[in-house]
Amino acid sequence: MRLGFQNPFRLPYLHINADMNASGNEDKIEHIRSACVIGLGGIGQALIESLVEAKFLSLYSLSRREKLSVHLTHDTKYHHHQIQAYSESALEEVASKIGKLDVLICTLGTLKNETGSPEKQIGALNEAQMLHYFKVNTWFPSLVLKCFWKNLKSDKPATMAFLSAKVGSIEDNHKGGWYGYRSTKAALNMIIKTASIELSKKAPNLKLYAIHPGTTDTDLSKPFQSYLPDGQLRSAQESSQYIVKNLLNNPAPSGSFLNWDGSQLPW
Numbered sequence: 001m002r003l004g005f006q007n008p009f010r011l012p013y014l015h016i017n018a019d020m021n022a023s024g025n026e027d028k029i030e031h032i033r034s035a036c037v038i039g040l041g042g043i044g045q046a047l048i049e050s051l052v053e054a055k056f057l058s059l060y061s062l063s064r065r066e067k068l069s070v071h072l073t074h075d076t077k078y079h080h081h082q083i084q085a086y087s088e089s090a091l092e093e094v095a096s097k098i099g100k101l102d103v104l105i106c107t108l109g110t111l112k113n114e115t116g117s118p119e120k121q122i123g124a125l126n127e128a129q130m131l132h133y134f135k136v137n138t139w140f141p142s143l144v145l146k147c148f149w150k151n152l153k154s155d156k157p158a159t160m161a162f163l164s165a166k167v168g169s170i171e172d173n174h175k176g177g178w179y180g181y182r183s184t185k186a187a188l189n190m191i192i193k194t195a196s197i198e199l200s201k202k203a204p205n206l207k208l209y210a211i212h213p214g215t216t217d218t219d220l221s222k223p224f225q226s227y228l229p230d231g232q233l234r235s236a237q238e239s240s241q242y243i244v245k246n247l248l249n250n251p252a253p254s255g256s257f258l259n260w261d262g263s264q265l266p267w
């Protein structure tokens with residue numbers, strides 16, 4: 001797939017400048033040069049483009065899918081690792097091959113899949129679907145954390161971000177439904193929070209974040225887009241630009257749950 005830079009969704013006010021942080025200050029970001037995206041679904045693919053645009057010089061991706069055809073600008077190098085499955089051995093092998101990173105973004109997640117649609121009622125709960133949600137939404141990102149945290153630079157500020165979902169917030173759950181998706185994103189959030197406490201001593205320069213990307217036009221959201229209020233759906237390009245822009249130098253402490261605009265969400 002070719003990622004075009006002239007996409008119709010580009011927002012002029014969202015131009016990402018690698019020398020500009022989330023508050024618009026021109027400082028501190030020039031060290032951010034190497035990034036890895038895990039998973040090349042809709043948002044993952046767009047993140048590669050946004051990271052190129054943000055002048056990351058060394059980019060890696062990891063997916064069961066084939067390499068993207070990316071229009072590289074500046075001196076950016078792009079290395080893709082295609083794996084058969086998100087097993088611990090496959091992730092360890094890739095982690096041993098890639099260099100030190102400033103940023104890693106894990107995009108793995110599933111909502112509607114071969115095990116069924118999100119459960120609206122308790123009576124719809126079933127073991128196969130719940131275990132599948134747990135595997136993709138919680139276990140695979142946990143493995144990414146386990147296998148890759150040592151790849152993040154230790155002598156400079158570095159960030160590992162995991163795409164979670166606002167519906168995984170327990171405090172913010174006012175509507176119910178989507179038992180498995182909500183629960184396994186909440187479990188992912190707890191993994192991130194718990195690891196942030198452990199790694200605060202082992203890797204004091206490393207920040208771990210859970211991020212809600214906002215409702216985004218991808219295969220994951222397609223079956224549910226007709227229920228959305230007007231104006232709530234963003235393109236993957238737009239969401240990825242927000243994620244990159246608001247991740248770089250975000251002032252929130254490690255172990256925070258961030259919204260797409262960089263603000264903090266309640267757990």
Ligand SMILES: NC(=O)c1ccc[n+]([C@@H]2O[C@H](COP(=O)([O-])OP(=O)(O)OC[C@H]3O[C@@H](n4cnc5c(N)ncnc54)[C@H](OP(=O)(O)O)[C@@H]3O)[C@@H](O)[C@H]2O)c1
Pocket residue numbers: 038039040041042043044062063064065086107108109110136163164165166212213214215216217218219220221
């Ligand atoms: N789109 C939204 O509106 C929205 C809203 C809130 C949160 N999110 C979260 O944002 C993240 C990215 O979502 P997206 O919209 O880009 O979705 P997507 O296009 O469906 O991509 C999903 C990603 O998850 C991986 N994945 C899915 N099913 C898998 C399975 N059975 N085994 C292994 N890997 C699997 C895929 O990996 P491969 O690259 O290997 O195929 C892919 O990278 C997800 O964590 C999602 O929960 C999305």
